[in-house]
Amino acid sequence: MISTFNKKSTFELIITFLSGFALLFIIAPILGIYFNSSTKEIFSSFHDEELNSSIWLSLWTSMIGTLLFSVFAIPFAFLLARKNFRLKNFINGIIDLPIIIPHSAAGIALLLIVSKESFIGKYLNDLGLSFVNNHAGIILAMSFVSLPFLINSARDGFVLVPERLEKIALTLGASPTKVFFTITIPLAWRSILSGMILMWARGMSEFGAVIIIAYNPKTAPVLIYERFTSYGLQSSIIAATVFISITLIVFVILRMVKK
Numbered sequence: 001m002i003s004t005f006n007k008k009s010t011f012e013l014i015i016t017f018l019s020g021f022a023l024l025f026i027i028a029p030i031l032g033i034y035f036n037s038s039t040k041e042i043f044s045s046f047h048d049e050e051l052n053s054s055i056w057l058s059l060w061t062s063m064i065g066t067l068l069f070s071v072f073a074i075p076f077a078f079l080l081a082r083k084n085f086r087l088k089n090f091i092n093g094i095i096d097l098p099i100i101i102p103h104s105a106a107g108i109a110l111l112l113i114v115s116k117e118s119f120i121g122k123y124l125n126d127l128g129l130s131f132v133n134n135h136a137g138i139i140l141a142m143s144f145v146s147l148p149f150l151i152n153s154a155r156d157g158f159v160l161v162p163e164r165l166e167k168i169a170l171t172l173g174a175s176p177t178k179v180f181f182t183i184t185i186p187l188a189w190r191s192i193l194s195g196m197i198l199m200w201a202r203g204m205s206e207f208g209a210v211i212i213i214a215y216n217p218k219t220a221p222v223l224i225y226e227r228f229t230s231y232g233l234q235s236s237i238i239a240a241t242v243f244i245s246i247t248l249i250v251f252v253i254l255r256m257v258k259k
Helices: 002-035 041-047 051-082 086-093 103-114 119-126 135-160 163-171 176-204 209-214 219-232 232-259
Strands: none
Touching: 041 051, 041 103, 041 219, 051 086, 051 135, 051 176, 051 219, 051 232, 086 135, 103 176, 103 209, 119 209, 119 232, 135 176, 163 176, 176 232, 209 219, 219 232
């Protein structure tokens, strides 16, 4: 008994140490930002209209992109969870491509499609819809790099929903649409909401793809980079501290709501 207890204690000690190191690796850089920011400077930044505008822009554009593309991503995730078809594994790999490729390259790829010189971009421009240096371009760039998080999370949630419940409802006369909205969605909603939160958070922090398509109007990550290159580290630290604080508060609130 003593030998077993000692082995278990040693294992738990190793796991705790490794976990603590991983947690420290995440927390240390964030704490470093706060330690190098004075309270006076942080409060004075509340009057920085450019910073406040960029943070608000990051928040609402990422949210709009998440809500807009969820209309397409959630049904797509359901299809991937329920249907087996040729090239399914290939398509699952394609879904993760925006996460893997450099985001500056993703921005260039998007720019080739929506710029005024492209066929699609020229057509959209004739309709009065411009993506370059526009809010629409920011939403497009954010959504492109963050959409896989929603699709993957929703798909995993749908997989966990017992198909027998859906089949029973169908045999009782419910339509596929009614089954989807009254049984499948309610049972998978936690995974869907988690995916939407991840998509929103990832899109809000996007820099590489956004700066290629829309340097202006400036999102918070673009503004932080500009202040670092133009005014130095200290100026960018304050902007980064405020942005991290606001996103952390919002993210924690959303996680609490999810529970």
